[in-house]
Amino acid sequence: MKLSSHLFALVAAAGVAAAPAAARADGADRKLIERGRYVIKIAGCNDCHTPGYAMSDGKVPEKEWLTGDQLGWRGPWGTTYPPNLRRTMARLSENEWLKLAHNANFRPPMPSPSLRNMSDADLRAVYRYVRSLGPGGGEVPAYVPPDGSPVGPVVMFPAPN
Numbered sequence: 001m002k003l004s005s006h007l008f009a010l011v012a013a014a015g016v017a018a019a020p021a022a023a024r025a026d027g028a029d030r031k032l033i034e035r036g037r038y039v040i041k042i043a044g045c046n047d048c049h050t051p052g053y054a055m056s057d058g059k060v061p062e063k064e065w066l067t068g069d070q071l072g073w074r075g076p077w078g079t080t081y082p083p084n085l086r087r088t089m090a091r092l093s094e095n096e097w098l099k100l101a102h103n104a105n106f107r108p109p110m111p112s113p114s115l116r117n118m119s120d121a122d123l124r125a126v127y128r129y130v131r132s133l134g135p136g137g138g139e140v141p142a143y144v145p146p147d148g149s150p151v152g153p154v155v156m157f158p159a160p161n
């Protein structure tokens, strides 16, 4: 058992050594994408940016992840809708994404500090992962100011006293 797995590892290693540069980069990319997937999962981004995720204990097919949500979040700041992050990232280069994330200062309930404090390595991994998902989903409703009427259902936050 042990011997055959060693043999397999040797054969696999020889295969990698002989593989062209592009194929080796693919392996590194896959690792980065997998790390991005992990960061997205543990940072809770799906809770708001994926329809039904928080309510179903995460039982939403990955092809629907991060496509944004029509459910509004209404409070003293107005009503915000978690954008389709696949579209957001498709509009940005990797470096533009880093800049946006480092300066994140979005309206509630977006946890901007979580994004601002993410390491460059994690942010790059997140970018690669989200881009790897490809296009999916549409636009979410536009931000509605406090005196406006939200479109569709909302989660209500209490007004400050």
Ligand code: HEC
Residues within 6 Å of the ligand: 040, 043, 044, 045, 046, 047, 048, 049, 073, 080, 081, 082, 083, 085, 088, 106, 107, 108, 109, 110, 111, 114, 115, 143
């Ligand atoms: C509690 C809900 C919630 C969680 C959790 C959340 N977001 Fe958001 N996010 C929002 C809302 C709502 C907005 C829109 C804010 C606004 O309109 O200013 C937003 C906006 C954004 C934007 C701006 C996108 C654009 O196109 O303008 C980015 C980027 C973003 N979120 C990334 C993330 C990432 C990455 C995570 C996980 C670390 C995350 N969000 C977790 C609710 C959330």
